[in-house]
Amino acid sequence: xxxxxxxxxxxxxxxxxxxxxxxxxxxxxxxxxxxxxxxxxxxxxxxxxxxxxxxxxxxxxxxxxxxxxxxxxxxxxxxxxxxxxxxxxxxxxxxxxxxxxxxxxxxxxxxxxxxxxxxxxxxxxxxxxxxxxxxxxxxxxxxxxxxxxxxxxxxxxxxxxxxxxxxxxxxxxxxxxxxxxxxxxxxxxxxxxxxxxxxxxxxxxxxxxxxxxxxxxxxxxxxxxxxxxxxxxxxxxxxxxxxxxxxxxxxxxxxxxxxxxxxxxxxxxxxxxxxxxxxxxxxxxxxxxxxxxxxxxxxxxxxxxxxxxxxxxxxxxxxxxxxxxxxxxxxxxxxxxxxxxxxxxxxxxxxxxxxxxxxxxxxxxxxxxxxxxxxxxxxxxxxxxxxxxxxxxxxxxxxxxxxxxxxxxxxxxxxxxxxxxxxxxxxxxxxxxxxxxxxxxxxxxxxxxxxxxxxxxxxxxxxxxxxxxxxxxxxxxxxxxxxxxxxxxxxxxxxxxxxxxxxxxxxxxxxxxxxxxxxxxxxxxxxxxxxxxxxxxxxxxxxxxxxxxxxxxxxx
RNA sequence: GUGCCUUUAGCUCAGUUGGAUAGAGCAACAGCCUCCUAAGCUGUAGGUCAGAGGUUCAAAUCCUCUAAGGCACGCCA
Numbered sequence: 348x349x350x351x352x353x354x355x356x357x358x359x360x361x362x363x364x365x366x367x368x369x370x371x372x373x374x375x376x377x378x379x380x381x382x383x384x385x386x387x388x389x390x391x392x393x394x395x396x397x398x399x400x401x402x403x404x405x406x407x408x409x410x411x412x413x414x415x416x417x418x419x420x421x422x423x424x425x426x427x428x429x430x431x432x433x434x435x436x437x438x439x440x441x442x443x444x445x446x447x448x449x450x451x452x453x454x455x456x457x458x459x460x461x462x463x464x465x466x467x468x469x470x471x472x473x474x475x476x477x478x479x480x481x482x483x484x485x486x487x488x489x490x491x492x493x494x495x496x497x498x499x500x501x502x503x504x505x506x507x508x509x510x511x512x513x514x515x516x517x518x519x520x521x522x523x524x525x526x527x528x529x530x531x532x533x534x535x536x537x538x539x540x541x542x543x544x545x546x547x548x549x550x551x552x553x554x555x556x557x558x559x560x561x562x563x564x565x566x567x568x569x570x571x572x573x574x575x576x577x578x579x580x581x582x583x584x585x586x587x588x589x590x591x592x593x594x595x596x597x598x599x600x601x602x603x604x605x606x607x608x609x610x611x612x613x614x615x616x617x618x619x620x621x622x623x624x625x626x627x628x629x630x631x632x633x634x635x636x637x638x639x640x641x642x643x644x645x646x647x648x649x650x651x652x653x654x655x656x657x658x659x660x661x662x663x664x665x666x667x668x669x670x671x672x673x674x675x676x677x678x679x680x681x682x683x684x685x686x687x688x689x690x691x692x693x694x695x696x697x698x699x700x701x702x703x704x705x706x707x708x709x710x711x712x713x714x715x716x717x718x719x720x721x722x723x724x725x726x727x728x729x730x731x732x733x734x735x736x737x738x739x740x741x742x743x744x745x746x747x748x749x750x751x752x753x754x755x756x757x758x759x760x761x762x763x764x765x766x767x768x769x770x771x772x773x774x775x776x777x778x779x780x781x782x783x784x785x786x787x788x789x790x791x792x793x794x795x796x797x798x799x800x801x802x803x804x805x806x807x808x809x810x811x812x813x814x815x816x817x818x819x820x821x822x823x824x825x826x827x828x829x830x831x832x833x834x835x836x837x838x839x840x841x842x843x844x845x846x847x848x849x850x851x852x853x854x855x856x857x858x859x860x861x862x863x864x865x866x867x868x869x870x871x872x873x874x875x876x877x878x879x880x881x882x883x884x885x886x887x888x889x890x891x892x893x894x895x896x897x898x899x900x901x902x903x
Numbered sequence: 904g905u906g907c908c909u910u911u912a913g914c915u916c917a918g919u920u921g922g923a924u925a926g927a928g929c930a931a932c933a934g935c936c937u938c939c940u941a942a943g944c945u946g947u948a949g950g951u952c953a954g955a956g957g958u959u960c961a962a963a964u965c966c967u968c969u970a971a972g973g974c975a976c977g978c979c980a
Contacts, residue, residue, distance in 0.1 A: 861944040
């Protein structure tokens with residue numbers, strides 16, 4: 348348990364003890380102790396609303412209850428300096444902040460592990476994200492999903508969950524069929540022959556590129572093949588090419604997957620049949636109009652869903668539910684899907700399927716990522732995937748820079764519609780929030796370098812109790828919050844909380860930097876203590892930025 | 904028409920167990936570099952938390968209704 352958490356736990360225990368000693372309520376009546384950090388510094392370091400919560404149980408006025416509680420407080424036990432009653436009945440605690448200096452050696456020692464907790468209890472969590480069809484370039488929406496998904500995975504890992512990152516490759520359905528036909532058309536076109544694109548073909552530049560590449564490399568080799576052979580060749584080549592590109596783009600986006608799960612494998616290894624058999628056995632399947640249906644309405648869906656079309660092929664849902672069955676069979680306790688907003692209507696049927704297959708639908712969590720609108724020169728940019736006009740993830744990164752893109756997406760909760768201001772993201776100025784945190788890191792690095800030049804370095808014997816200025820204490824508190832923030836972000840699946848935190852921590856540092864000088868040749872002891880402090884800040888900031896996939900530069 | 908998401912400062916957004924005077928960045932205004940990076944700091948101004956009811960000691964937060972914008976409602980994926 349980290350230090351800040353420990354202090355809070357002690358305090359909570361004392362609050363509870365005081366209620367009991369004052370005879371205000373029975374043990375089982377006491378609500379969970381809520382400690383919060385008041386927005387106003389004047390309201391102390393922590394406050395609790397216990398007195399107000401007890402008003403009904405103890406049948407007394409909140410302020411009177413607070414009085415009695417304070418009378419029974421053992422201040423020595425929980426590093427409390429002063430207690431006050433305020434407002435309608437808040438009890439404010441002013442802590443003895445000496446404990447905070449204990450934090451620094453811990454951070455320095457843990458280094459990149461600082462912030463790790465076992466809040467997740469090693470729970471096995473599988474996160475599926477991006478999972479874009481391998482039929483074209485990743486676009487803006489995928490970039491957001493990738494950024495949010497990756498950050499969430501990082502946060503979960505740091506908070507002690509056992510995370511598997513997974514990409515579901517839709518390599519079996521209609522879209523691959525269309526990909527093959529699109530490649531074929533582009534190939535013939537590259538050879539100067541007339542060939543129309545299929546109706547639902549992929550118009551993207553990259554497919555034109557494949558056609559050209561095949562023409563350059565193999566010339567007329569495919570023209571002479573049988574149609575079937577040619578189709579198979581293009582299908583395979585197109586898929587391989589697209590997947591390689593996808594993986595590379597994601598690597599360049601600092602996103603890594605543990606498992607690339609092939610939809611086709613569900614066909615070949617019998618998982619689809621197994622899933623269908625399981626549903627049939629449980630009586631959730633019926634036939635009508637020549638099709639096989641899943642009675643998903645029995646599990647809260649608004650209509651039943653076709654699993655096998657009357658032409659004998661599966662709908663998209665069928666392999667996907669087999670995939671989800673497999674996710675749980677592999678022992679994942681929680682399965683998290685990160686889906687684009689355009690798929691949100693799909694959630695009830697997948698939850699229904701999970702339940703029908705015998706699993707708890709609450710263990711399937713779907714995080715919906717809302718659309719991104721790109722703005723340039725104050726105008727909204729129009730885009731369409733069908734015509735291949737969408738801005739790709741690669742273009743976005745090239746234009747804006749990776750750190751800025753990751754940061755912009757990490758800043759915002761995934762479930763809000765987002766406006767992405769290209770001009771702001773591109774600007775290398777104080778208008779761009781990504782530099783705020785990076786600049787803090789670079790500044791610290793610079794001070795540490797200069798300290799070494801001046802012979803003032805971090806010293807394990809430094810007297811950290813010298814750190815008592817207001818800005819120092821605030822900065823230390825922020826550093827101490829980090830493990831709690833990570834755990835909260837993980838539990839609530841809100842990775843944007845981390846981006847938020849980097850701003851808070853940076854703000855505390857910049858403010859400290861302007862108020863106090865770190866390197867002071869005339870005060871070696873204080874300089875050493877402050878060096879330790881900023882080193883701890885640097886470590887924390889770097890760890891936080893790493894969680895959201897943003898680099899921590901030494902110089903800017 | 905039905906379901907889901909959104910609506911908070913001029914703009915982009917935090918506010919995720921209901922708490923005290925609703926916050927940050929940008930934009931605006933006024934200051935701060937003989938001093939560790941001014942991509943910074945300090946201060947000022949800026950709000951009917953879309954609207955109306957309700958729940959309670961207390962609501963931006965929970966419930967109901969209304970409005971506006973977005974997305975989805977396929978034997979497509």
